[in-house]
Amino acid sequence: MYKRVLLPLLFRFDPEKIHHFTTSALRFLLSIPGVPALTRWLFTYENPALERTVFGLRFKNPVGLAAGFDKNADLVDELACLGFGFIEIGTVTPQPQPGNDRPRLFRLKADRGLINRMGFNNEGAAAAAERLRKRTSGQQVLIGGNIGKNKWTPNEAALDDYRSSFQTLFPVVDYFVVNVSSPNTPGLRELQEKEPLMALLRELQTENRQKPAPKPILLKIAPDLTNSQLDDIIDIVRTTGIAGVIATNTTIGRTNSEGRPLQTSPAVIESIGAGGLSGPPLRNRATEVIRYLHERLGPQFPIIGVGGINTAEDAREKLAAGASLVQVYTGFIYEGPAIARRICQGLV
Numbered sequence: 523m524y525k526r527v528l529l530p531l532l533f534r535f536d537p538e539k540i541h542h543f544t545t546s547a548l549r550f551l552l553s554i555p556g557v558p559a560l561t562r563w564l565f566t567y568e569n570p571a572l573e574r575t576v577f578g579l580r581f582k583n584p585v586g587l588a589a590g591f592d593k594n595a596d597l598v599d600e601l602a603c604l605g606f607g608f609i610e611i612g613t614v615t616p617q618p619q620p621g622n623d624r625p626r627l628f629r630l631k632a633d634r635g636l637i638n639r640m641g642f643n644n645e646g647a648a649a650a651a652e653r654l655r656k657r658t659s660g661q662q663v664l665i666g667g668n669i670g671k672n673k674w675t676p677n678e679a680a681l682d683d684y685r686s687s688f689q690t691l692f693p694v695v696d697y698f699v700v701n702v703s704s705p706n707t708p709g710l711r712e713l714q715e716k717e718p719l720m721a722l723l724r725e726l727q728t729e730n731r732q733k734p735a736p737k738p739i740l741l742k743i744a745p746d747l748t749n750s751q752l753d754d755i756i757d758i759v760r761t762t763g764i765a766g767v768i769a770t771n772t773t774i775g776r777t778n779s780e781g782r783p784l785q786t787s788p789a790v791i792e793s794i795g796a797g798g799l800s801g802p803p804l805r806n807r808a809t810e811v812i813r814y815l816h817e818r819l820g821p822q823f824p825i826i827g828v829g830g831i832n833t834a835e836d837a838r839e840k841l842a843a844g845a846s847l848v849q850v851y852t853g854f855i856y857e858g859p860a861i862a863r864r865i866c867q868g869l870v
Contacts, residue, residue, distance in 0.1 A: 524858030524861055536582035537636075545597055547653030552600045565859055566605040567866040576824045576846045577738040577765040579664055581697055583607035584869070585837065585862045588740075588828050588849035589668035589699065592771040593644045595653040599709040604657035605862035610849065611650055612700045618646035621670055622706060629792045632785035633778065634660025634832070635801030636852050637794050639706040641669050647690040654694035667695035668742070681725050688726060697737055699724065700804060703771040705745040705798045711744060716754040723762040738765035745770035745807045745829065749814065756818050766824035768849070769811045779806040779830065806832025809843045816844020832857055834868020841869075 532540050552558050572583035586608040587601060595611045602609065619642025628637045644650070647669070656663065669691070688698060702713035712793065713719055723741065730736045741764055743755055759767060776791055778784050779802055784791060808829025813866035815825055827845030831837050832853040840848050855863050 523638055523855075524657065524860070529856070529858070533629060533631065534768070536625070537629055538624065549597065551862065552603060558603050559605040559726065562605075565603065565863050567863040567870075569866070569870045571719065571870050572607075572866055574673055577697065577740075581607045581664060581847065583862070584841070584847045585865050586610060586666075586826070586847060586849040587854065587862075588699075588851040589613055589666070589701070590638075590640070590851055591854065595650040595657075595665075598654065598657050598663070598665060599659045600682050602663040604859050606663055607862075608664040608666060608847070610666035610668050610695075610699060611654075611695075612644065612699070613642050613670040614644055614650050614667060614687050615670055615672045615690065616647050616648045616683050616690070617757065618649070626797070630786040630791075630798070630799075630803075633801065633803055634852070634856050635799060635803050636783075636855065637797040637799050638772070639795075639797035641673065641706045642704065643794050647687040654691075656840050657862075658750075664687050664696045665694070666697045666699055666740075667668050667691040668699040670701045670704065670707065671710065677718065679714055680718075681722055684722060684726060685729060688729060690739065692733065695737070697765070698726075698739045699742050699768055700739065701742045701771070703742050704798070705744070705772060705774045706806050709718050714744065714747070714751070714755075716758060719755075720758050720761065723758060723764055726845065727762050727764065732787050740764065740766040740824075740826065742768040742771055743811070745773045745804060747811070748776065751816075752811065752814055756815065759819065759823075766826065766846075767815060768828060769815060769845075770804070770808045770825040770829050772800045773804050773807065775799065775803075775807075778803045801856070802807070802830040802832065803837065805839075809839055812840060813843040831865075832861075832867045837865050837869060839856055 535704030588610045591612040622641035626639045669687040671680045824846045826847045828849040837848045
């Protein structure tokens with residue numbers, strides 16, 4: 523019903539406006555007594571075979587919701603009813619910021635993909651932390667905090683931004699993700715270079731180890747890195763001792779999963795302009811990056827696979843390549859609220 527009836531209706535409207543409408547509707551519906559329990563019954567699939575322990579945390583299943591959907595931790599309790607094993611909020615910056623000018627979110631329906639240049643629009647780390655303190659879903663679902671720098675912060679001062687959000691969110695999230703790979707904040711990807719990234723992660727790890735109970739810190743990387751750049755990432759990971767890698771963020775490329783032109787017309791692609799491409803066009807490259815890292819870091823090193831996951835088969839491909847967990851985002855938009863349940867059932 524979702525793909526046949528609701529999706530064509532929703533896709534008649536502006537992507538960002540319909541996102542706000544549907545999330546508001548979800549919040550309203552799940553405020554009605556009895557609806558959360560019914561929703562969990564409809565959309566949650568549990569099986570001991572799905573449970574796993576990764577970087578010291580126990581996940582009820584390996585299917586998570588990637589950062590970008592719930593930027594401000596507005597919907598953690600509602601999304602917890604949809605069967606995800608974990609939810610990543612953000613990307614969160616220390617200070618609130620509006621993001622880039624609209625329009626900034628575009629559908630590629632022929633490719634089942636999205637292009638976005640949101641630009642870390644969010645209400646700031648303090649607002650997200652306050653909402654997480656008030657959540658009622660408890661340990662039904664694990665929470666990751668995806669952190670970035672404010673647009674106006676120069677790269678040489680980026681550490682202060684990451685440290686600030688880290689300290690603010692530390693009491694209310696289960697793990698952290700350092701996002702230096704979004705293509706939508708000017709200059710951000712320069713922080714993926716070996717020297718600045720090594721310094722950033724070392725400092726965060728120092729902060730982390732001073733805590734009575736340190737939390738896992740992961741790094742989210744771009745799919746557009748060369749093999750030599752991935753080798754630098756591997757060296758950084760080993761040197762800093764971070765807990766894992768998320769592979770991958772969106773791509774600045776404009777080809778499909780096989781490297782051929784997208785199904786969406788070149789004129790439409792050109793009219794959209796800059797932004798990160800996600801969904802099935804990213805699937806193969808994300809899997810290649812996962813496999814490359816897995817082969818060199820070893821089978822015990824945790825990798826979260828994301829990019830073009832719509833089905834259980836897509837998830838199985840990432841897991842076979844070496845991912846310990848997977849995340850969906852664009853697939854959630856196109857496949858609907860039952861995506862976590864269907865993937866979990868298919869994996870079992």
